[in-house]
Amino acid sequence: MVNFRLVATVAITSLIFLLGIFFGQYISYYHLSELKQTQEKLLYEMTGYELAYSILSEKNVCNLSFRDFIKERVELGQKLASLEERFGPESEEVKSLQERYHLYQLREYLFFKKLNKKCPTQVPLILYFYTNDCDKCDAQGRILDALYARNKSMNIYAIDYEVDNLALRSVKNLYEINTTPSVVINEKTYNRFLSFEELNNIYYGEAS
């Protein structure tokens, strides 16, 4: 003797749950594809700038404003971080997007290095290596954010140490990165956690 009311209750609740799960998955994948599109767009813009660098004279390139471009790249990084939270760091899609994102960061880093050689105004460049499960990395990231908050003229690139890619391996070798957190400030490597005071001293000590 099956009670209709109970069955209907369980059925409706289960239906709502299933619908919710499907809807949630749909939204997640929608944002994933949106992110991929944004990355493509960024790639074109980056290529555009590099091309401009080659074509135009040095003076003109130094006058170009890269602020919007950098802002968009930073937003991309944040969206990627929230996707990582949603799908988990082990997800294949997220991993491949992460890898691509890191390559953009490196490309941008090299671009600004070239710019610094040719242009009078220097952009301070900081490379920051982290892993997802290292104790002090979160703290180091926050300290770097605080540094940036005081002086927004610098570019900070956060690289996940564990992403495996030829370019990233080369960078790690070049700067002799063997631990996390590690920071490279204007070409000088610091293979340890830097407190806020230390970082300040190094950074402002370096500024010429």
Next chain:
Amino acid sequence: MLPGLDFIGEPIIYVITFVTLLSAIYILFLFLEHRKNFSAPQPKVLPKISIIIPIYNGVKYIKSCLKSVKNLDYPKENLEIIVVDDGSTDNSYKEAKKFGGVKVLKKEHSGKAASVNHGLDLAKGEIIGVLDCDSTVERDALKKMVGYFEEKNVAAVVSGRKAKNSKGLLEKFQEIEYMLTLFFWKNYSFVKGLFITPGVLSLYKKKVVEKVGKFQDNVTEDLEIALRILGKNYDVRCALEASTHTQVPHKFKDLTRQRVRWNYGLLSNLKDYSFLFSRKYKELGLFILPSTLLINLLLVVFFTYIIVTFVFHLINNMYLIYLTGWETYLLNLLNYQFKLNLWKSEFFIFMMITIIFAFTLMIYALSNLKVKINLKTLFKYFVYLVSAGYLYFYFWIMTLYKFLRKDIKW
């Protein structure tokens, strides 16, 4: 840094949302199906009723209690009032005797159940009522309750118990709680699922009480006898419109003691009556009793998880502050951009839907309990819903503590 407990937290939250949604939809179904049956049936006959009022050191409230009972709109020749003094050390006996028009018995202190049974032996009515000495009844209460007995299988009728109006925060909390509980009980009563007959005026058919056995000395004898009645396949109804008011604990310590006693009573009685958890007892056994237990269990699990996570969070943050320094930590908090986080968007959807159902249920409850629905009321009930969980969790922790100490004095 301590690990996050998200992998435990996620399934817990899903299960809780599922069970809550399940319960809300079930009650909603019950309500929608029976919404036309909410008013009390007109009694064709007015049988003889004996109201038993056990009293133990209740001199403060007995006068207003007796006054309200005397004021009942019911033929005097069919209403018998018996006060049983359970060996009070104050002037309860004297005050009751002074009142006149009521029979007053005195006995040695032996507990509420024994007192009621003592009165039962003397009672001449075919319907027995039990009324706590700190409660009052409305004039029309009996006439709104008696009609239910005309259905053959009905053995007990519960009144519309409300908390006495008071200014304190704790009392207001209980006021809301009693209202919502009453609505649930009314709905349960449609499917033989009302499993408690609180001592604030519940009526019983004398013949049935003598058949299933009189009141037993139990931590919560009002729960025990109702379970016994349901176990013998009788029915318990709810006279929502028969208003009665009872005193509720003012001090937090007293409230805790009361709730720990109720919790303990619930667990031990459900254990004794575990045979009720079967298909034989239809919705009572398949849903109402299991969901009552399950929701309390989930409550404890969920809040334990929240507290543990909070402590972990705190420790992690302290470590962070140690590494980064105060300035950096605060700076980061200020600069935190609100990410439109799509984290677990399906969970967000479940939450929203559950809230919508619960809200609908609450609106139905309030309108049927004749509570004015305005912004102030909604706010009060919202505050209750948000804070109740923490309080009940605390009471369960104290219950566990008392149990572990093997402290069985009440």
